[in-house]
Amino acid sequence: MNNKPLILITNDDGYAAPGFNALINMVSEFARVVAVAPEIPQSGKSHAITMDHPLFIRKIRQDNNVTIYACSGTPTDCIKLAFDRLLQERPSLTLSGINHGSNSAISVIYSGTIGAAAEASYYGIPAIGLSLIDHNTEADLEATLHYSRKIILDVINRKDLPKPLCLNVNFPTLATDQIKGIKLCRQSRGVWIEEFEQHFDPKGREYYWLGGHFHDREDGDKTETDQWALENGYVSIVPVEMYDMTSYSTLELLKGIIK
């Protein structure tokens, strides 16, 4: 035991992902790390939990400052198991990532990375989801790590941050000296429009691959959004609320209509 802060790390690409391991290496310079990640990639798993199967945990590596486990479940399962079974003390911070691929705009809803971060925030611990907007797992992580370090140290060292805190941070695919800085944003409005690709198996049976493109529904000042920030060379930070899902405006409108 030493007096470095304890940081819990998970991801949704699985424990072998380069972004996850690069984040652990960087954070272990100034913190103790317990990391719990899925055995296999779990992209798009949202806030899913495993209810119908039991969960297995495997210790992957342990040294002075770093313990890594693989879990047979989802990213949210990893967080729940960490808090209930694996952590010996409360961490100072939870990180989820570094994800290989964007979690900007409405991708936040489908994202296992952000699902896990939101789950961690329910335990009263600040949580940060970190995503590089490049699906290539061999992408250069230098700029992402540079800015991740800055944001993580900011969140650890500031004592005046709002609680609960869950940040969705996305990084552009630029070199460190090309990034213009960090921008606090709101989520860009828009949805994914699906175009399933139809294929046929050797027996002639149809199957479908999820495809699609982002459909912009932005009706406000675009410069306030995460999409704009990323397209214009900034690191985007969107504070996320994924706890009380009540639409209070709709609730008011419905009073008197539904009785």
Added chain:
Amino acid sequence: MNNKPLILITNDDGYAAPGFNALINMVSEFARVVAVAPEIPQSGKSHAITMDHPLFIRKIRQDNNVTIYACSGTPTDCIKLAFDRLLQERPSLTLSGINHGSNSAISVIYSGTIGAAAEASYYGIPAIGLSLIDHNTEADLEATLHYSRKIILDVINRKDLPKPLCLNVNFPTLATDQIKGIKLCRQSRGVWIEEFEQHFDPKGREYYWLGGHFHDREDGDKTETDQWALENGYVSIVPVEMYDMTSYSTLELLKGIIK
């Protein structure tokens, strides 16, 4: 083709679930139905999508008014495939359920039932998640069907409802004449506290089953909440916002702190 409205139905318990089939039967009295449900139970799948595997669709049944498909993916996959590949026209309404088990309070976050309903609402169609707070798939559905019918007809017939509309409706385990009525609510504040049960397989390997109990964090007027409504004999309706996840209050607080 006839002039009855078209209703899309999905669920997260799988196409064989009694609640799903009872809902189809009831709705088909006044509507045409296209139903697309998962092949196998998908409880707790939240808003998950299938990104790493292709999806298969099987037609289960077709008659004049009702077509039922099973899909190899998640509830949200069912909705996306329905809109992209299976529907010949835009439906008037999407229903998800009748779920066997509660989706009140924070269960809304983990729920495949509500994930699918929220997804449908992105297409501009009103969506209703319907859940009976009883996990027993042989539970009596009479009161649930009675009130479901009333709420569905209300939503179809009113032209002045707010858009997008996504309602999380939960039914108590009471007979029709014991239910006090319908109550518009906000989501009850609280979280699930996990207590994973530890077991051992024949080789002595540990595994864990997700368990736990609901931990109340309610700090306001309890009578406004879905938990209170259900415990006091009402059908609860919570309008859900699952689109823009920005925490605007936190965004304001962070300005000046994170730069």
